[in-house]
Amino acid sequence: xxxxxxxxxxxxxxxxxxxxxxxxxxxxxxxxxxxxxxxxxxxxxxxxxxxxxxxxxxxxxxxxxxxxxxxxxxxxxxxxxxxxxxxxxxxxxxxxxxxxxxxxxxxxxxxxxxxx
Amino acid sequence: xxxxxxxxxxxxxxxxxxxxxxxxxxxxxxxxxxxxxxxxxxxxxxxxxxxxxxxxxxxxxxxxxxxxxxxxxxxxxxxxxxxxxxxxxxxxxxxxxxxxxxxxxxxxxxxxxxxxxx
Numbered sequence: 001x002x003x004x005x006x007x008x009x010x011x012x013x014x015x016x017x018x019x020x021x022x023x024x025x026x027x028x029x030x031x032x033x034x035x036x037x038x039x040x041x042x043x044x045x046x047x048x049x050x051x052x053x054x055x056x057x058x059x060x061x062x063x064x065x066x067x068x069x070x071x072x073x074x075x076x077x078x079x080x081x082x083x084x085x086x087x088x089x090x091x092x093x094x095x096x097x098x099x100x101x102x103x104x105x106x107x108x109x110x111x112x113x114x115x116x
Numbered sequence: 117x118x119x120x121x122x123x124x125x126x127x128x129x130x131x132x133x134x135x136x137x138x139x140x141x142x143x144x145x146x147x148x149x150x151x152x153x154x155x156x157x158x159x160x161x162x163x164x165x166x167x168x169x170x171x172x173x174x175x176x177x178x179x180x181x182x183x184x185x186x187x188x189x190x191x192x193x194x195x196x197x198x199x200x201x202x203x204x205x206x207x208x209x210x211x212x213x214x215x216x217x218x219x220x221x222x223x224x225x226x227x228x229x230x231x232x233x234x
Binding site: 004031042048050055056100102104106107 | 150220224
């Protein structure tokens with residue numbers, strides 16, 4: 001299995017531009033997570049999906065952030081417009097069915113975003 | 117609510133020395149606890165997890181952790197450090213969820229960077 005795939009691995013953009021991050025979860029996993037990692041705030045859960053449906057987006061910082069999962073093998077996280085404070089590493093993770101809270105999440109390599 | 121505190125943002129050891137990374141948790145339910153490792157420019161990967169089956173949990177790469185309820189701790193250890201262990205380590209606690217669409221969300225600690233000196 002190729003694991004969780006994220007693209008691009010690095011993104012440099014200017015303030016105000018739209019940024020789209022992409023994720024392909026592990027085949028057969030029905031949960032998908034988007035995290036953001038910064039020095040100041042550590043690792044934060046932004047949103048998660050179950051069977052392509054957004055379940056909890058309480059971690060999404062602002063309306064500038066949106067996430068979609070049009071099918072079981074693809075998800076996007078969009079920032080529009082981007083701001084310098086959005087600079088961070090964004091991780092996608094996926095997991096199999098709920099088994100009481102002990103599930104392992106499998107992380108992608110991350111997208112390192114720099115907004116100038 | 118769940119929370120995790122990792123004591124020490126940086127730990128430095130010599131190759132061959134004992135590794136001890138500290139994690140204390142707070143949980144409103146019996147906890148499920150995890151240690152993840154992040155190598156440079158990579159995503160997190162699971163080292164080990166405690167799911168109440170045994171208090172001493174063995175993971176990959178020679179790491180183990182002991183769950184101590186009385187101390188609300190889940191410290192990670194390795195008897196002999198190797199250069200390849202240099203990475204950032206995250207302790208996490210699950211809120212277990214309720215099944216179905218409600219998933220066991222993970223709350224991560226701030227991470228501990230482990231440096232191994234030759």
